[in-house]
Amino acid sequence: MKQFGLDRRTFKILLAGYIIIALFGALLLHSSWAHTTPIDFLDAFFTSTSAVSMTGLAVKNTAVDFTLAGQIIILALVQIGGLGYMGIGLFVYILIRKKVGFSARNLLKESLFYPSMDGLFKFFKKVLLFIFTIELIGAILLTMRFALEMNFKKALWFGIFHSISAFNNSGFTIFEHGLIAYKHDIAINLIITSLIIIGGLGYFVLVELYFFQRKKLQNLSLHTKMVVVASIFLIFSSTLIIFAFEYSNPQTIGHFSFFDKILSSYFIAINYRTAGFNTLDMGHLHDASLFFGSLFMVIGGAPGGTAGGMKVTTVMVLLLYAYWSIRDGRVRIFGHEIPRETISKAFIIAVGSAVYIVIAVILLSLLESNFDFIALLFETSSAFATVGISVGNGGTLSLCALFSDPSKVIIIIMMLSGRIGVFAFLLSVFKQDKAIHLKFPEGKVNL
Template identity: 40%
Template sequence: MFAPLAWFKQGLPAQRLTPTRILFLGYSLIIGIGSGLLLLPFATTGDGISWVDAVFTATSATSITGLIVLDTPHDFTLFGQCVILGLIQIGGIGYMTIAALFVIILGRRIGMQERLLLQEALNVMSPEGILRFVLQVVKVTFIVEGIGAALFALRFWEDFEPAYAVYYGIFHSISAFNNAGFTLFSTSLENYQLDVALNSVAMILIIAGGIGFLVYDNVVGVIQKRHLRLSVHTKMVLSVTAVLIVMGTLIVLLFEHANTRTLGMLSWPEKVMVAGFQAVSGRTAGFGTVDASLLTDSTLYFVVLLMFIGGSPGSTGGGIKTTTFGTIVMALWTTMRGYRDVMVFHRRIPADIVAKAFYLAGLAIVLVSVATLILEFVEEQGFLDTLFEVISAAATVGMSTGDGASRSLSASFSDGGKLLIALLMLIGRVGPLAISIAIVGGYQHARYRYAEEKVVIG
């Protein structure tokens, strides 16, 4: 039995203890523990931090977002930075995955309820083969992070002492693969804007983390002949991801190529690299090689759209997910062409999946709209900047137009505003769809249907 599940069972009626609620409570517990550790005197360099800032930072790390109200390299000690790094790793790989790994190592049996919880946490379609999938997740994570850490360390070796180079390599590899966006530099990665090696490693790690473990499992399964072919899910994830990266790069180039404060003074090869990094990192990770406050309004709004789409299911990225976006686009396209069914790669997408995609997108729009209205009314930081911050939090991206220093715009918010952003980050990590199901208690299947009557649309 998993410890969190056992603890929650003691305090809640069994019928109310759904997997989604356990997931939400589990992340809340981890955030609480992380906040307590960050409040310790030796976690910060000054006179300590407020409990609101501790909760915000712990939530940002656990939800792998990257919004900051304190300067990570200067306001936190090595201990505090390691706490943040640990929360990023737990949040990225999933605390239930780590718990399952320990249970497997100890040779204990995992029951059906725990398998269902893992299914919810890892966003897989079936609890069948879940333990093999858990091991695959852990193996892929540490192999990719290890390679990334080595490559980063080699690059940082030129600028720092060996011990610092290794530490910086580990920190930034974990942060990049988990799409967290935390860095040990006050200006993110702006000082490495034209560093081809560092940019390349960071982008590969970000993309690898944002594709999702379901894709890895399917690809490996095809190679090992466990699966006959690539699934529609895998094809859609890879296709949408590629389109978003290419189109994102071209559109950022279009909007920023003449902006002398960002890309205007660079050569064309440099412009392409910087624009490509913005398109990749701006969708899921939140690292910056350009000060976001200097971007044109057109670019900021386009990045808002990229953040809203986010990564892929079962990945370390947030947003409504690439498959949701792809399903909605194909549904609109097939409807325009007069087809009743949504078809992708010569397969028909079930109607309930299509409905769920529209429901998730609609729910996310309502969530960010309400939060933006509240924060703009209370904080008065400017509509586009506030919208950018809200989407960045809800999609767990971490990019921000900033507070004028080295911190996110949220640093300028009141305590109430910071807590609202923290709540958005937590909802973004667990998923707005999962949260709504947890609130209403799951899908209800009616035993009867009312008479049908048409309404006028358009």
Template identity: 40%
Template sequence: MSNYFNILKWSPPRILVFGFAMIIVLGAFLLTLPFASNDGSRLPFIDALFTATSATCVTGLVVVDTGTYFSIFGKIIILALIQIGGLGFMTMATLIALVLRKKISLKERLILQEAMNQTSMEGIVRLIRRVIIYSLTIELIGAVLFTIRFAFDMPFGRAVWFGFFHSISFFNNAGFDIFGHFRSLTMYVSDPLVNIVSMLLIIFGGLGFVVMADLLEFRKNKRLSLHSKVVLSTTGTLIAVGAIVIFIFELSNSKTLGSLDWGGKILSSFFQSVTPRTAGANTLDYTQMRQATVFFTIILMFIGASPGSTGGGIKTTTFTTMVGAVIAMIRGREDIVLFHYRLGKDRIFKALTITMLSLTLVIFVTMLLSTTEDQQFLKILFETTSAFGTVGLTAGITPELTYFGKIVIAITMFAGRLGPLTLAYALGPKTEKELYRYPEGKITIG
């Protein structure tokens, strides 16, 4: 009983870390059961733990083929982990509380604030209600559209199952697919409906629920918040620039864009630009792409999605803040100004901290795996960044990882989903406010 009360006294970041870890362990146990696999065999615990971590952290990296290895029971467990991990276990707990008409306590509101990456508790329960409604509505629409398309290729019942699975997976930016043989969406590389629906699900899931609420209320309010403006402009720019760069790099590559018609080239360029925003689905084989494209994709994966979304990475707002700091310094200005608003120093320090912690994590894990895995350096960097950004794109080395490599990548996915800063707050000692300030000193920079 005393341990229970100790847990109640934990900080919100620590509770989030503990909650996600417990869900992963439970999911791993369920995936090791004989009836979770098609042939009745038990999945080794390390592989089950890796799969559960990938699903809960909405990544999509897999060591066994989801479509052919797991039974319907196993796939339902993976889908449940994706939904819980994408929306957040506290969001799901709040949904249950709202259904049962239970009051949300102050402690629970603080945890929700941390989980949704909000600066205030004001309206947090109302936001959670919207998150649940928007998510389920978008997933349902995506499932219906997928079902209509898949019904041309398979029996209707199977098409419905495939439609729901992939709609939930793509909206939550998980990247899991059940087409089998690690194919993802490569068979639909030139299909407009599958490509467009998938991209819209990925984009909506990666924008963040605050931005979606802002967009839906735009007709009434006639204005967008600064956060929404930054997210939308950065997302649009990254997608457009990414599509152009990928189109240029891969246009003459006969193993990727070169063999497609012009419609397929354009669709594929945009899809491969959208999916590194932590989605993980792909219509082209990344093992056949040029090294320049692979490295550019690594950059997109590192940036990732937006705050309060189902995606990972350092986030679009962090990236824009860092770019704004560089521009301000070059122009000799003291303030970072975005859409006629000045950013506070705390926002800048937080962006810098997140970027440095994330970069340090990716570099450390890449160096570590370079000594334990017999793979090319670029492939290891790609896989590491994909795990950190909870993307799920692969250079083909995940199933070949050593026991140690699987553990390291699983930890990287966990850190990427929660965010390095949240982990630092959760695992670090409690800090006390300083009672004094040191005199200002000057050092030479650059």
């Protein structure tokens, strides 16, 4: 059954695949050789899901509660989540030069948000090259910085881990207290945020920008233009909002120098949208900052990359629709008209996201009545958008570390659905009705 030109069965397979991988990862993390402190299976499954969905919410401290083997498993799950498990499978197929069937190619197309089957393998090979090159450069730069304060072997591992984690927008860290010790470090702040931004733009946009810069492409696609414009606007606006709201807050950036206030505001703003690193205790932010942070997280990054959320293109299409509906009704931008089907899909994603988040927050507020509502909204938005940033549990873990088991299950569902996207999740869990060959009379409704 197809709707919007999409096969529901494909999305069901994608969702089932990530659940299976998360369960397998949980089994590995639950093994005695993978952890240093006791961990029950639900927490192992939570950690595995958080990794494969590239979220970063932590109910266990990655640096303290897991062995080196456990950290490697978490990092591998993050990489699988970033490339997509179909991407990993096809990478193996390419290495052994085995022919790939149509169904497998279709799964890859949907997991990468590539527009068609034409040139899919060439695109995928370029994506692989881009991913490993960017992660390698990030690892080298971070290793050089970490080597200033630790031995080279340790610095290398920390560099590799945080480069992969940042590019894949996961927010996992193997520093016991996160990146708080580096809140004034320009190099760490800029390297981490640059990796996050690049990963959050989407693979299609990265490839197009590369060819455009090399003069191999005359014009950028409408998709790429919209992603770049929206991303720049959101980065600047979110940075300014954090800077303004927290400027005088003595528990966050109030006592910082002017430059460090801008640096910390920028770092928070970047992580608000797509990743879960923190250089400050997020629990000390004003409620207004947490509320706007929740909105920015729900918006998310670009399709076909490592970011979650509704996606910047969805929000941009809806804003354009509202604007042009007031004017002449023809939705357009950059000399292109937006198809009605795209607008309908954007509405489904927006309404589905809103309903999904509201239901989850209400359930959590009933189950976890001892927590502030804004903190639960922030945690829910973080899980839905696979961001991973949290107000914390008062220590080194996410707030959900204090949740009951049913609440953790809700967060797990949010992270899994956030990984494949709310539109794909809705299509995979709801049945399509049989076609009705009747024409109903139109009825007027007052609004």
